[in-house]
Amino acid sequence: MRRILLAWLGMADLAAASGERDELGPIASAASAEQFREIVLLSNYTARENSSYVAFLGEYTQVPVRVERRDLKNDQVIDHGAIYEATRPVIDAVYDRHGREASLVYHLSPGTPAMAAVWVLLGKSTHPADLIQTSPRKAGFQVASIPFSVSADFRSVLRDDCLADLLSGAVPQTPEARRIIGECDGINEAKALAARVAPRRYSVLIVGESGTGKELFASLIHSLSGSSREMVRVNAGGIPESLLESQLFGYKRGAFTGADRDTLGFFHAARDSSIFLDEIGELSGDAQVRLLRVLQDREFYRVGSATPEETSARVIAATNRDLRREVERGTFREDLFFRFSFFIQLPPLRERGVEDVDLLIDHFLGQLNREFRRGSEPGATEKVLSPQARSLLRSHTWPGNARELQNTLVRAGLFSSGEEIAAQDVHRALHQFAGPSKDLSNRPLGPDFQLKTTLHDIERRYIRRALEATPSQNAAAAVLGLESGSALRYRIKVLGMKS
Numbered sequence: 001m002r003r004i005l006l007a008w009l010g011m012a013d014l015a016a017a018s019g020e021r022d023e024l025g026p027i028a029s030a031a032s033a034e035q036f037r038e039i040v041l042l043s044n045y046t047a048r049e050n051s052s053y054v055a056f057l058g059e060y061t062q063v064p065v066r067v068e069r070r071d072l073k074n075d076q077v078i079d080h081g082a083i084y085e086a087t088r089p090v091i092d093a094v095y096d097r098h099g100r101e102a103s104l105v106y107h108l109s110p111g112t113p114a115m116a117a118v119w120v121l122l123g124k125s126t127h128p129a130d131l132i133q134t135s136p137r138k139a140g141f142q143v144a145s146i147p148f149s150v151s152a153d154f155r156s157v158l159r160d161d162c163l164a165d166l167l168s169g170a171v172p173q174t175p176e177a178r179r180i181i182g183e184c185d186g187i188n189e190a191k192a193l194a195a196r197v198a199p200r201r202y203s204v205l206i207v208g209e210s211g212t213g214k215e216l217f218a219s220l221i222h223s224l225s226g227s228s229r230e231m232v233r234v235n236a237g238g239i240p241e242s243l244l245e246s247q248l249f250g251y252k253r254g255a256f257t258g259a260d261r262d263t264l265g266f267f268h269a270a271r272d273s274s275i276f277l278d279e280i281g282e283l284s285g286d287a288q289v290r291l292l293r294v295l296q297d298r299e300f301y302r303v304g305s306a307t308p309e310e311t312s313a314r315v316i317a318a319t320n321r322d323l324r325r326e327v328e329r330g331t332f333r334e335d336l337f338f339r340f341s342f343f344i345q346l347p348p349l350r351e352r353g354v355e356d357v358d359l360l361i362d363h364f365l366g367q368l369n370r371e372f373r374r375g376s377e378p379g380a381t382e383k384v385l386s387p388q389a390r391s392l393l394r395s396h397t398w399p400g401n402a403r404e405l406q407n408t409l410v411r412a413g414l415f416s417s418g419e420e421i422a423a424q425d426v427h428r429a430l431h432q433f434a435g436p437s438k439d440l441s442n443r444p445l446g447p448d449f450q451l452k453t454t455l456h457d458i459e460r461r462y463i464r465r466a467l468e469a470t471p472s473q474n475a476a477a478a479v480l481g482l483e484s485g486s487a488l489r490y491r492i493k494v495l496g497m498k499s
Contacts, residue, residue: 002037003103003130004094005030006119008111009043009053009067017056024060026109026134030141031061036105037098039065042090044072068093077111083118091127100201100272100312101298104129108144126226128200171195176223180216181363181402182356186347190217197342198224203295205280205337206318208346210475211401214318215278217344221316222274229273232313234266237282237474237485244287246303255304267300270313279474281321281332282484288333291315295339315340320478349398349405357394357405361385364406368413383413388423396430399479400469407469460495463488 007027016025024032031039039061043050050067057065068090076082094102106119106129123129131144171177171191180191197204198221206214215233222231239247246255250265266275283291294300295315299308317340326332349357369382385393389412398404411429412421466476473492474485482488492498 002035003105004038004040004098005034005036005105005107006040006042006091006094006129007107007109008115009041009045009050010110013110014045014049014053017053026107026141028057028060029134030105030107030132031057031063033141036061036063038094039063040090040094041065041067042070042087043067044070044077078114080114080118083112083115084121087115087118087122088127091122099298099310100314106131107141108133126199172224174220174223176216176220180213180220181359182352183359184347184352184356186345186352187356190344190346191220193342193344194221195224197221197344199226201225201314202341203315203339204317204342204344205323205340206316206344206346207323208318208320209348209399209401210320210470210472210478211403212346212348213402214320214346215276217346218274218276218316218318222276222314225274225314227273227314229271231274231276231316232266232270233276233278235279235472236277236287236317237279238472241284241287244283245290248290249300250302252302252304255302259304262302265302267294267311267313268309270311272312274314274316277315277317279319279472279485280317281319281323281326282474285333288336292333292336292339295336320475349401354394357398358390360402360405361390361393361409364409365413367406368409372413381419383416383421384419385421386423389421389426392423392426392430400466403471404469456495459491460497463492463495463497 005027007030010026012021013025013027015021016023016028023029027039027041039057041050041053045053047069050069054065054067070086070090072082072086091104094104104123104127106123108116108119108131119129120131123131132141133144134141172195177191180187182188194217204218204221206217208214219231234248236244246259246263246265248265249267250263251259253259253262269275277291280291290300294311297308298312299310301308321332323332323337327334327337349360365383365385372382393405393408396405396408400407408426408429409421412425415425415428416422462480463476466479467473470476470479472485473488477483477485477488480488482491
């Protein structure tokens, strides 16, 4: 994809156009070195000077040149705030013409140092772009390599405290950020990565076991993206394959039996916003091909239509599967896997340390007590946790991660008859569906013993435990080591269990 060059028109450029200097000037040097898709010039000069320079530039490039007249007074060309207000609408107009996925380049050399500072600020935050600079002694241009953390001197340009936090590498303390409980290195790293990718429109894949908080991180990314629209949430693994395409992309009237009107899909609802595709690892091969087209071409077809429709939706996907292994097995497309621009790995609770377990215990216990205070559980009293009960919670491996911990505390709180949750309440909550193991392992051999029946009873018991500890059948299947939610549903049917 050819890039779009944006630059302030500077005195060196005008001098080169008038012949006062025996050099091309910064903008023409860059234009002669790369065939850009479009060149956008921000100018504080007269219409005559602009026209003369465009004619000069036409000798070195044939790409379209657009001049955006900015009326900055003499003292404003060194005012970061004024430059910021003059620059941002121009970039937004470029996005309107070419889409949010347009590849932008900001030229730092022309204009005042304050103008260069604003390019850096925008390029490293809300309006991402490559940064270049030129030298009179060298042909072409050089990439300007600048660390992400921008000097605090330029943060006064910002009108949004949240964006200032992003530029410093900190995670803004938004409501979405506060809902992510944990201070271990793995969680802090994941939050920092989410904050850094949020202002950009890159597609993101969040990987983690069931119950690790993938949807919380998707919400954090969306909340920091600058979009004013709600994120569209889709459980991709829960939609039957026969309905997936029409649900995601919509359909035209008459496309299939029952399609009595034109209907828009999830991707249309997510325009200028984010679409969260949970359980992407459950998608069939055909569904993966359709999603690949969206990520690759930024367009889709409604079922029954031959006309492509553009999408401005940012895709945030999540899976509890090891997609690299799935790629090796041939069950997940390699080209789709590498179409995701950014990956965030969430650690399981067993690897996060006892400090994070304590933070989650206190958080979920506080939630439980607030529910009791509201009277949502008749007859319930506020609870405290005994040291022995906390120790038991700390020592558990939590295969269902934070969600299993939350559900365990809820059950333990309900089992507790007094104000204190005791160790036996936690033990009962953890093993509510396991039952005494001797019932299965010590069944007497004899005429009535059936090995198949015993194995089915064991299987039923572990399926119930997995379903209790996880939010969905697909997640339970992953905990049980089954290939998919469909495989689990088949076992439930075979075993005569209620789905």
